[in-house]
Amino acid sequence: MVRSALSKVPYPGFTRDIVSFGIVKAVEVSGGDVSVSLALTSSDPAVAPALKKEAEAAISAIDGVTKAEVMVAVKSKKNPQEEEQSAPEESPMQKVRIAIAVASGKGGVGKSTFTANLACAMDRILREEGKPSSVGIMDCDIYGPSIPLMMGVNRRPEVVDGMIQPLENFGVRVMSMGFLVEEDIPVIWRGPMVMKTIQQFASNVDWGELEILFIDLPPGTGDAQLSLVQTVPLEGAVVVTTPQLAAVNVARRGAMMFDKVSVPLVGVAENMSYLLDEKSGDRQYLFGEGGGARTAEFLQTDLLGQVPLDPRIREGCDHGVPIVVSDPDLECSQVFRQIAQKIWDKFKLTKNDQSN
Template sequence: MVSKEEIISVLKQVLDPDLGLDIVRMGMVRDVDVKDGEIFCDIVLTTPACPAKTKIEQDVKNVLDKNFGKEYKINVSMKSEVKRAPDNPSYKTPATRIINLDNIKDVKNIVAVYSCKGGVGKSTVSTNLSLALAKQGARVGLLDLDLHGPNIPIMLGLVGQPKIRNSKIVPPEIYGMKVMSVGLLTDNSSPIIWRGPIQTTAVKQLFEDVGWGELDYLVLDLPPGTGDIHITLSQNVPISGMVMVSTPQLVSIIDTVKGVNMFEKMGVPIIGMVLNMAYYVCSKCGEKNYVFPRVNIENYLDGKKVDIIGEIPIDPKVAECSDKGIPIVIEDTDGEVSKIFMDISSKVASFLSTIAVKNSIS
């Protein structure tokens, strides 16, 4: 009878396409067993949103079938276990931290969505990215930190104040994810007129007073600009990576580069850039029309490695869905824009998994 050790040795031939490491070394091979003429094996991916899931599964089945298929029936079960990304260098020690992070100790990855310029669709990206991750099986939370323009509740159709349990705010759940926003605690028609110190206190409370529970990803919808909130978060919250949002035109790209420079100085990894309103597809002929003049982004990034992880077209459906509180990833599941957001979510998950694995085996 073939031994478990022989099976594990054969599985070393299967490589993760992103890292080039074998799946045994990465700790993805679990619960290998041989029983009654059958081989059983669990492959535990580093995220349910793994873009290489199908390839890895097929490679595992092929190598096992090639070596043992004549004598044994092959059973491969695909599972996932999200790893925690390493803390960024500017993240302070507990003694100097001004935000108590006990309520997010069970959050594995914190993804911040940011744009230096307002009005480029940051909240739309935050919402649909979060939903795309949740649809792929991840445990997701979305925290709206755009204190002066908390639009997330409108985009998700959320109304009413959240409940309190054991002195903690219970984030409402919708479409399989948890959500919290200042917009759920204030009157939508009243402006929020807060100076810097009050904003910092509000952000502090949204982390300390909300019971997030266990999450694979907590997505932060940041306010535009380069102010107190951004510095406070970078120094006090273990942000795993940033997703930058911009439109293709020069003025937006220049402002986005300012944000890239700021977060690089704070030691926060940049996952990539999403170009929103990148083009318009003619409904009659299907031709792509670039409404905004496109600039050579690489020229302005000055050699920085910031990948474009998605280009979202101008589509009236996106705004229509947000206005009625049913984001496009939910309303138009099979549509082109939804597929783009699903692809973006896979790239975000893959980036975080890669740095987590590299950190664990280094």
């Protein structure tokens, strides 16, 4: 609620808010007392007190807040004349137009496979609209990163001027913990290390100009998920589930986390929905039927699509070539494209309204 309130506070002289600018560094809540730390780079002495006043007013307006305290740390630029022409200290995420989390409460629903194909499908849509190199994947599954395998990239990223350069394949920029550790070495980290890594993926990776960044989250609602929503200004979240009741129940609980942190749901995608007999057109619902629709109805959001259970999807990711790239005319590839198109249409309409 505090971050949501602060997202309504613009940086002086700009239309962008202080949360998306990365100025909000810490939020602490104790009962009705709220303490917030801001950090900015500015040579204008009027900026800090103005932000402090507006931020404290925004926080005080929240129901239940009895005391609001905002502390502002200011670092002056060496050349004050340049400050008048520039925005606050720039974060790589400021060049990312739309950041979308891809999440599931339960493991084993094919979320990373879904993310890889969704990103490649989105890249094709944007290229057709004249927006090349506009899609990225941030693989936040620290303990079991699989995006490098699925996207066919396994090199070490370069570091240029202190910034990690994401690897790229099929037009999609990728950053993953899998690039930074040896393949056979397990990552045995406590929560703070996980949170620090996700923060570095957001602040120390040179994503460049991106229309959409898909963020592949690990299952659950733990440190990685909380760190992400505190670090990255998310535009929305896509929830992936499979039809069976066990997955649906966990997906609901996982999705409700985003409501708690004021991240809107883009919709629900049902994976492994049915096995298609291409000769007869018959569908076998191996894991049950209707779980995605029930999840979407419960969460009051849209069912984006139902991805069939097709062994070629798995084979493509095992070989590092997502099925939407190797065989875009298959029914499963077309479903991924339809889901990507629905997501793009939603945000394209919203962004156009905001720019007008």
